[in-house]
Amino acid sequence: MEKPEKVGGAYDPKTTEEKIYGLWLKSGYFNPDKLPPKIYPKKAKRYTVILPPPNITGSLHMGHALNATIEDILVRYHRMRGYKAAWLPGTDHAGIAAQNVVEKELRKQNISRFDLGREKFVGEIWKWREKYGGVILDQLKKLGASCDWSRARFTMDEKYAREVQAAFVHYHRKGLIYRGERVVNWCPRCRTSLSDLEIEYREEKGKLWRLKYPLKDGGEIIVATTRPETMLGDAAVAVNPKDARYKNVIGKTAVLPIQNREIPVIADAAIDADFGTGAVKVTPAHDLLDAEIASRHSLPFHQIIDERGRMQNAGVCDGLKPPECREIVLKKLGDLNLIESAEDYVHNVSLCYRCGSRLEPILSKQWFSKMGGLAKTAIGAVKSGKTKIYPKNFEKPYLDWLGNVKDWCVSRQIWWGQRLPVWFCAQNQTEISNDHPPAGGPISKQNENSTAEKFAVSVKKPRQCPFCKNCDMEQSADVLDTWFSSALWPFAGLSPADVRKFYPSDVLVTARDIINLWVARMIFSGREFMDKEPFKKVLIHGTILTKEGKRMSKSLGTGIDPLSLIDSYGADAVRFGIIWQATGNQDIRWDEAAVIAGKKFANKLWNASRFVAANQTASPQKVEKKSDGFRPRGATAADKKILKELTRVKKTAEKNIGALEFGKALRDIYDFFWHSFCDRYIEESKKQMEDPAKRESAAATLSFVLNESLKMLHPFMPFITEEIYGTAAAAPPEAGPAGNERRMLMIEKW
RNA sequence: GGGCGGUUAGCUCAGCGGUAGAGCACUGCAUUCACAUUGCAGGGGUCACAGGUUCAAAUCCUGUACCGCCCACCA
Secondary structure, eight states: OOOOOSSSSSOHHHHHHHHHHHHHHHTTSSSGGSTTTTTSSOOOOEEEEEEOHHHTTOOOHHHHHHHHHHHHHHHHHHHHHOOOOEEEEEOOOOHHHHHHHHHHHHHHTTOOHHHOOOOHHHHHHHHHHHTTTHHHHHHHHHHHEEEOGGEETTTTHHHHHHHHHHHHHHHHHTOOOEEEEEEEETTTTTTTEGGGGGEEEEEEEEEEEEEEEEESOOOOOEESSSSSGHHHHHEEEETTOOOGGGGGTOEEEEEETTTEEEEEOOOOOSSSSSSSEEEEEEEGOOOOHHHHHHHHTTOOOOBBOOOTSOBOOSSTTTTTHHHHHHHHHHHHHHHOOEEEEEEEEEEEEEETTOOBBEEEEEEEEEEEEEHHHHHHHHHHHHHHSSEESSSSSGHHHHHHHTTTTEEEEEEESSSSSSOOEEEEEEGOOOOOOOOOOOSSSSOOOTOTTTTTTOOOSSOOOOSSSSTTTSSEEOSSSSSOOOHEEEEEETTTTHHHHHHHHHEEEEEEEEEGGGGGIIIIIHHHHHHHHSSOOOOEEEEEOOOOEEEOOBBBOOTTTTOHHHHHHHHOOOOOHHHHHHHHHOOOOOOOOOOOOOHHHHHHHHHHHHHHHHHHTTTTOOOOEEEEEEEEEEEEETTHHHHHHHHHHHHHHHHHHHHHHHTTTTHHHHHHHHIIIIIIOOOOOOOOHHHHHHSHHHHHHHHHHHHHHHHHHHHHHHTTSSSHHHHHHHGGOOOGGGGGGTTOOOOGGGSOOO
């Protein structure tokens, strides 16, 4: 089939996007300090958004694209409304994630981090970061993000890191950070503690064993467990005090099989009489609930699993992994005829959120942040309405979590991150170093916390050891939780002048999975250090899923790469497609058809503007200002109608953007532009053009409506609108056909 | 165990008290007139199910079913 030669041709995003982004960068307008003072006077209001700092390990995925598109819409819209708009970007050092990535790289050469040693290994991560850490920000540029790149921060920048350490010192001085030996969630692969929020659960088919523990005075008590191997660390058997079945067993002594250790039978209200046999083996060092029970009853903590997740000090199967040990224990118990039964049982196992390894609760010395008071301020911020969460449903999980939150383990035993500003007396070392691979020996003594520990807390190394007066103090080997660091993101690392300009920000846009992990912690940190909530609004957007409703995952190959979409359809079309689907706050089942619709729409815009350009009259157009907008002299009914509709759609767009309803806003503008303007008005204008008396008003109306439409669409589709605006097609009538004194659309008055 | 969403055209979703909408897909017609990445016309839905409130319900209330997500120390 032969196609007729076309004069103008279709819009090609590739040839324009790079050029336009270059123009924006050259203008400097992404930096609010460089906006033209004529348009943005000193007293102009500010509008600030902070970019949730992507991990340096990441590459742009659909979630980032959605997040960034929303933020860019808000920033561009407010910039056009006359606000000194700022969007502050940066990246997160992503402690465990980044360390794991580099460890994996090294493993290919058969090198472990311990082979390199701490300093060299951290050097490797820095090298990696130099090479790849900025990739994701460059990818955001492809999307059209109007971030103030001159203010890009990194959470491991010297200034930022120092402020993170200072925050630790501040909390410690206030008594809000303390050191304690507790049972914590431990990842044996990453060899670090994790906070309660850094755990993922997976259902696993296992068995529930009923084991017989003989009583010293004869008889037996049957306990139910999913992990028989942990019986080697048992310190008691517990029952509910109200459980009639065990009334006369409480206080008696059981004899732990295999080790033949005597353990008490105790009563604790935490035991559910309806589960299993109603009697539970208590393993204080390897179960969070058991640890609580143990501390209530002063039971000993037998640490039988080490930092590598291997059995130790158990007398049986030392050095083996727990599942291997389980077989041995079961065999021995079977031989002793102490297994009552074993039934199939589905239960949740806890996994490391970074590497997916099975976690082992172990007893460990860690640093904890007291959450009580801080949680209260974070609750108050939302309850008082000082920080508003959109949509409102997300307030409940936020408040519920804060209402029951336990102290936050903020120390990590990895190497990549801000070192704890804690200095130990070298003569009285109590810190267990994590700088060497654990030998498998005892990692900490039981109930050691009574010893007075000799450490000083300060950002700088103390000149003189306050304890022995003459040692070279050693800094704690631990680093801070990445989320402790990112909790300070709204202000840390900014110059004092910038803090005044940009704190607090207007809106935080993020995904729901980090409401507690990040948002709540930013809110109380903001209150603690800046005495003010860090943002007025929190917008929780949906998650982009596959068309089948499954999570997008790189490893499963279900992910969609926004960059390849941009390559195929253009950034404007991708932004359009994302926002088209982002109505309400529902999760999005990704449909590429929406991006195709965006590409078609871009083409429509392009061609409509060519038509408008071709129909401009030589002389400047006369327009009258009416209360409801502009109206050309001698306007026809059709002219008036489209102008009236334009006024309406503009107001609706303002309302929708204000309400953070971007999908609605876009659909409405789309419908107006395509159907009202192109299908109806442009067709009508063709007739008007033939009548000399109606020609001028048609030309003026075409130009005016196109011009206004470009402005409305610019936050959504910045590249093509900027490109068209730079041509004569969209010259505002009052500016004359050649478009004198044109500004860039990005700073044009909305 | 608790909480939060969802269930509307073949697909992805809007609508959230007044006689069903969009994009894509589908059917028919129309190409020297900005655009075939088009225009015009059209087909297609007992709005998950069952009760209730109302003059009126996809829309409000109650319950059920299925799907999804989050939280939780049932060992």
